[in-house]
Amino acid sequence: MRNQNLFALLAAGFLMLGLLCVCSVGAFALFNGGNVPLAAPFESSSLEPSAALPASTPGAAFSTQPIDLPEDALAILRAEEEVLNRVYESVAPSVVNISVSGNTNSLLGDLGQGSGFVWDKEGHIVTNNHVVEGAETILVTFSDTTQLSAEVVGTDPDSDLAVIHVETNPEFLHPVGIGDSAGLRVGQRVIAIGNPFGFDRTLTIGVVSAVGRTVQGRANFSLPNLVQTDAAINPGNSGGPLLDIQGRVIGVNTLIYSQTPRANSGVGFAVPVDKVKSVVPHLISQGIYETPYLGIGALPFPLTPELAQTLALDNVTTGVLIEEAVPGGPAAHAGIRGGSQEVTVPGIERILITGGDVVVGIDGQPVRRFDDVVNYLDTRSVGDTITLTVIRGGEQMDIPVTLGPRPASVP
Missing domain, CATH: 2.30.42.10 (PDZ domain)
Incomplete structure (x- = not known):
């Protein structure tokens, strides 16, 4: 029952958060009066020592007074934080860091990194084709720092999906929950977990910015039906999961659009999970998928x-x-x-x-x-x-x- 209440409060929380942000900006503008630049430096001569503590006490003049917010607003925002934390704690053990060598397609040259997530108890891990394409060796690092060698099971350049496999005790593996993408709506809250620039299991949040996007893929073919999101996606996020607020995979993060190389611009794309559910079983059983x-x-x-x-x-x-x-x-x-x-x-x-x-x-x-x-x-x-x-x-x-x-x- 507690979980249901949390998720029920979440949507209202995002609305309240936006209103609070707008109100805060407006209040600051009124207080500032438009006369002082927002980036104006402090002038030490204008600062008075704290009346409550001796001015000579180093580091003593700090405040622990929180911003006064309505209790109902705080409850909603805390519910949002609780949801994000629960999703992270549940899914992070399923997300892996993938290091490859000999991958000439990697942005990092012969040594590249990406992300992936555990698909099943048999040791199959889903990632992007471009993460492992051309790799001579693949090393998978789990959340507890365990490192295992992996082999490619199957790849599909047309969907930019791949499956790799590790040999380990099934009890060690934590498959992530799989959702649906057919019903995704613009504005729906999403969560990305991956390893941007090698910073393992980083969580970012955003919304579904658009659905049904088509971008240029390999050999003049297209990557169709992609999910566009503004959740921060950077090099190293490739192959990691895009999640809904209940921690279910709704897409596989695959690329970003940016005019600044290797930098997030708020325009990221993920392969929809309904496509993943079609392709991955073929890659596991046959090693290929026919588009x-x-x-x-x-x-x-x-x-x-x-x-x-x-x-x-x-x-x-x-x-x-x-x-x-x-x-x-x-x-x-x-x-x-x-x-x-x-x-x-x-x-x-x-x-x-x-x-x-x-x-x-x-x-x-x-x-x-x-x-x-x-x-x-x-x-x-x-x-x-x-x-x-x-x-x-x-x-x-x-x-x-x-x-x-x-x-x-x-x-």
């Missing part, structure tokens, strides 16, 4: 009515213009058509390839941008048949396509 592949190249930005008119696309107001159906790929095999005419449009830097089909739907769902296609394919499997709704020469038609395995590279 479904459609085999098209498309305009990277959405069609607008104005652009469609400029390109003389009849009966088109939005959708995805297919510039290429990769020869021998599933789409080309099904009869999907790519473009053949190069067109230059004022205001658009790249040359457009026109004359191909325009995708406006996939399995009955509307398609407005290429990310819609990529994110939907991420929910399907190799061998599944999907239906693309396309417009060709002003006519709408449905074309079934059976998905194949994604190749290592495309021509």
